[in-house]
Amino acid sequence: MFDSSGLTEDLLAVYRVLLQRPDLGHAKHLDELASELELTVEKTSRDLQRLRDLGFVVPSMIEGFEYPLDPAVTFGQLAADRQQEIDELTAQLRTDQLAASKFTANLANFLVQRTTRDVEILQGRELANQRMQRFRPTKSMWGLMQDGSTANWNPEAFPDRNHLENGVEMRYIYAESYWKRPGAREILEFIAGLGGKIRIAPSIPFRLIIFDNESAVMGIDPEDNAVGAVVHHSRAVVRMAEELFLGLWDQGFTPFAGEQWAREGGISGQEAEFLRLLVHGATDEQVGRKLGVSLRTVRRIAAKLSEQVGASGRFELGVRAAQRGWVD
Structure with missing residues (x-):
């Protein structure tokens, strides 16, 4: 012992x-x-x-x-010697811990200095909105717009009007669900009248703004914009954001040119996107967010398409849609 x-x-x-x-x-x-x-x-x-x-x-x-x-003497001295060893080890441990903490802090400071230029974390909607107002693009501003209010529209209060009037190239991609809202056409026509370029896509994966091909702003949580935003300045991340935007831009259509977003068989682009998300396992909530519509609308689309192909459930709907060539 x-x-x-x-x-x-x-x-x-x-x-x-x-x-x-x-x-x-x-x-x-x-x-x-x-x-x-x-x-x-x-x-x-x-x-x-x-x-x-x-x-x-x-x-x-x-x-x-x-x-x-006498054992009282010997064991007492033994305990004292052991206590001294423990005290010395404890002191050495504290010294080592302080040294480790200092090393870790110095490394963290070094890494922060290396990375803070590339990433900004903006906690909460208010802080994210304040940071967005400080951007002053001089060349371009590209945006994936998931949703937007059409109520109480005031052209004079349009936040990007100054950028457009100063010649900044502005491209916006809106979800088809927004285009169908009452009053949305007038808003998008106003933006186009100032020189903004508009395209409509069946769905928007998440909100994204790219400034001057140098900064990309996206939500911390794509499912909830209220959580806040992340600003990426890394060239690699900005390049990926640009490629995503341009891919959706090429797939979208210009609403004012009279083009139609429809596929063979009479389904709309929104319905085709619903089917694509369905076969990839998306939940109704995820489909609604990407399409920019309510759960009620998601279920209405599902019911309409199920009736159109004679399907009794979501799985059968996906199978029959694939058989008709509506999804890959």
């Missing part, structure tokens, strides 16, 4: 015998001590030396004789 201090069971056995028979502490009785312990003389001699080193056996004033110290 005292192995960590070097006091093994073998040493305790020698110490116990010496406490019980102090007369065996004389050198001339080494053989008798070994016999009492049922050990060899060599092993007993080594154990005695170890007890001397630990301070459990000390020389007597009588030449050739040594005796065991």
Whole structure:
């Protein structure tokens, strides 16, 4: 039980015998001590030396004789020595912890200095809106617009009007559901009249704004814009955002050119996108968010298409839509 201090069971056995028979502490009785312990003389001699080193056996004033110290003294001293070791280790541990904390802090500061230029985390809708107002694009502003209010529309209060009037190239992609809202056409025509370019896509994966091909702003949580936003300045991330935007731009249509977003079989682009999301396992909530419509509208689309193809459930609807070539 005292192995960590070097006091093994073998040493305790020698110490116990010496406490019980102090007369065996004389050198001339080494053989008798070994016999009492049922050990060899060599092993007993080594154990005695170890007890001397630990301070459990000390020389007597009588030449050739040594005796065991009182256990209250020996174990007290042993405990004190161990406590000192523990205190020294604890002090060293604190020193190491402080050094580790300093190293970690220095590394964190270094990494922050390297990354804060590339990423801004804006917690909450208010902070995100304030940061958006500080952008001053001079060349371009591209946006994926998931939704937007058409109520109380005031052209004079349109936030991007100054950018358009200053010649900034502005491209907006809106969800088809927004285009169908009452009043949306007038708003988009107004933006187009100022030089803005508008296209309509069946769905918008998430809200995204790209400024001057240098900064890309997107939501922290694509499912909830109220959480806040992330501003990416990294060229790699901005390039990926641009590729995503241009891909949707090429797939969209210009609403004022009289083009129709429809597929063979009479389904709309919105319905085709619903089917695409359906076969990829999206939930009704995810479909609604991407299409920019309510759950009620999602279920209405599902019911209409199911009736059109004679399907009794979502799985069968996906199968029959694929058979008609409406989805890949």
